[in-house]
Amino acid sequence: MGDNSEVENMALASGDTTEIKPSEEELLVDAKISHVTPEHQPNGPVAGDSTDGGQVTLKKEVGLFNGVTVIVGSIIGSGIFISPKGVLESSAGSVGMSLLVWTISGLFSLVGALCYAELGTTIQLSGGEYSYIYEAFGELPAFVLLWVTLIIINPTGQAVVALTFSYYVVQPFYPDPDCPPPDEFIRIAAVLCLTLLTFINCWSVPLATKVQDVFTVAKVSALIIIIIAGFAYMAQGNTENFENSFENKIGEDGSIALAFYSGLFAYAGWNYLNYLTEEIKESDQNLPRAIIIAMPLVTIIYVLANVAYFAVLSPNELMLSNAVAVSFAVKVLGPMAWIIPIAVAMSTFGAVNGGILSQSRLFFVGAREGQLPQLMGMIHVKRCTPLPSIFFTCILSCMYVFVSEIDTLINYFSFVTWLAIGFAVCGLIYLRFKKPELKRPFKLNIMFPIAFVLACLFLTVMGVIAAFYDTLIGLAITITAFPVYFLCIKWTDKPLVFLRMITTTSFWFQRLFMVVGQQKID
Template sequence: MAESSKRGDVKSSNGEVVKTIDLKKTITLLNGVTIIVGSMIGSGIFISPTGVYLKTGSSASSILIWLLCGIYTMIGAYCYAELGCLIKRSAGDYAYVYEAFGPLVAFIRMWIDVIVTRPCNVAIISLTFAQYVLEPIYYMCNQPPIARQLLAAACILIITFVNCWSVKASTRVQDICTYAKVSALIIIIMTGIVKLGMGYTINWESPFEGTTTNAGDMTMAFYTGLFAYTGWSYLNCMVEEMKDPVKDMPRAIFISCGLVTLIYVLANVSYFTILSKSEIFESNALAVRVGYQMYGVMWWIIPLFVALSTFGGVNGTILTTSRIFLVAAQIDQMPKCLAMINTKFSTPIPSVLFVAIVSLGYLLFPDIFTLMNYVGFVTWLTFGLAVLSLIYFRIKWKKVERPIRVNIVFPIIYLAVTVFLIIFAFIGGPFESMMGTLIMMSAIPVYWICVLWKRKPKPFNRMLESINIGVQKMFLVILPAMPEKAM
């Protein structure tokens, strides 16, 4: 991949010539596929199948839920392909919401990412990484919490260093981890195929037996399955670093989502072939249970592969999240220092470090999963707003050239399902949803103070300027040139 970066001179408001630097365009189609697949396949497919099965009650209905989750994800990704080729900014749905609904709604959307969603995801995935690394060491024993926290912190710090050093290195890490996690699932799938060939079909003799008739349980199963598909929109946060986004982004999205859906469905078929119903109910990590039963002294290879899977998940989240904050800083919705790029490595070091520091802070919380539940419905509200913006752009920007034009039926279907998920979130978890709403609304006073309030005290402005200069000197960073069609 090319290592050259675009440099140019721009004039500031006082007429001075300022050196600028852009992000490198190093991401190819293969890198795009591994970024999406590596972000989607994290800990979910190794943990979520038990939750889906508990809610659906049967193997066949579980497989159906996984397939429907994949179709829903594909529709959303299809809509994002048009948006990504229409608005080529490395901020994903934040950029689309900003253009369609204005700075306040976009700030609220970003605030959830800053405060909870993305840093919590990094913390959770890194803790899962630590758990599986320690599994062979503390086999059949309780793992010390401090050991998990320290190992999770080490994971975040290593990934942070790689992302500060080189985009090429971070995508290389993503490539390797993606190959490892796909290999682990292929091993499990092949084991299931062999067992089916040997006549182990007890769980498939009455596949729909025990299926729940409760709509609420089926909806919760759908929610649980969708957790494993999280990450399908992450490539949209890297569009400015793609060599040919118009050509490669749609291909990467379709290849990745189709591949992940196929792997998830086949992996669940293997789980239900190899394990009995009681074993599925009793285990929260089916892949490791399969390793215990099928691979003898080599059982540890599954925890190792899962650890690599989650390591790639942390890398993908930090890689893409830092770009959201970078773009937000470019349009003055985050501190200006977060918009700066290193002059030697062409990486957004300040925004990468910001994501890492907040994520490390969440490792100190005893129960960050509860915090994630508070903004569960906000996640789908975010996706829904982005897809709604597609319809808005169709009306407002009728004459704008669109490299990809999605049939309007698909965003309508996606929005209908999303509205149902949001409504059910309030019905099924009113307290959690209200807490999520309060967290979301807390962005409004912050927006007023930090963005709208222009006449801040001079000492405060001088302090911000000192921070910006200090960051520039410490990390050798400067502001990039703004894109031609800046938001």
């Protein structure tokens, strides 16, 4: 660190050293850490880990099996239970085309994950695409991604999964299809889910990890039950739903892109392990291995689950159902049908928990780069959890819960996400030519990232055509990053009264939440 103490640095930033009392010194800790290039890849400090000699350090505790679990547990959430309807509708009711979309979506996600394996082993920093875009294109594009992730991607994804959880919890109490659950009841249940898991993640990282383990087992078990039941039903000669499976055709209104949006939404989460790169043991080996094991496994489970759905439910029955797994269970399991909604609710509950657990690392990296308020990079002094960032994203997620159409949320999520991921993979291509000297333990044929970027471009353009107004909303929110960047980050000569207000407000929240910032790296 420099000659000045951390407290003095904060005071200088506010422009007034006399405002800081001695009793405040233990709380005011600067959270900004300069960006580190791949040539100096650190074991940098990340909150929530153990300390060593007074420094908050990052421990490499994620092994190969843990990496596979992170990917599988993050992917399998609500998508496989809600997206079959969206994929089939956008596929014009074609069973064969729907299964093809699920298969291609899995392969497409595998290619993207392999591109991220190269990025993660080349730029061995946590934060996923944020760190990759920062390294390749600089701080402005990275901030745009950080901004839209903070206010769109993360909270909308959490809201979608929480709404699915609440629907599966509430629906068994309303078995009559003519009397659906009250919309307000579903949304209140989703808010309760988000707030409960926010409390758990704020209270204890080990507790949040245990919750993730339990609910990952539950979601895999639910899919295994569905697959076994579906194939047993099909073995009895019930194969009529697969006859003439490609007889319907896709229209020319861009619906095929929406079909892939719904399918790819079910695979969302394949990049979550990259948010934890600095915590992976032998990351240059275990990151690619975890991806190569996890992605084909999830694809096989997903395709087999959809075959089971179509074996039991006709295309019309599936499209009329708002809870495909429940409709499946009622028809196949009879009096034991209650198992499926409970298992699905546990699955989606765990998916929300996994999102909270992993995405908080991204916001820590953003605070480490000085692109988020210092408060967002602070941790609880006793619990060692990122309480402010978790609390803030919970509030945003609860707000998105009250957006009327869940499909609209999925469209917002897909447009912004694939645009950002495609841009990150563009960084891979750029770095191949700009910095060929970088060590690349895992290296793909250049045609794979090029094809992936072109596919992302196709999805984005077709998504704009098919859901123009939804895309405009997402684009409008994205553009707000530019004035925020120039006003809050680039503009350094701010009025003294404003700096004092920020310092006072931050200190007040520090005392309220009992949090401190990360320490600087020398």
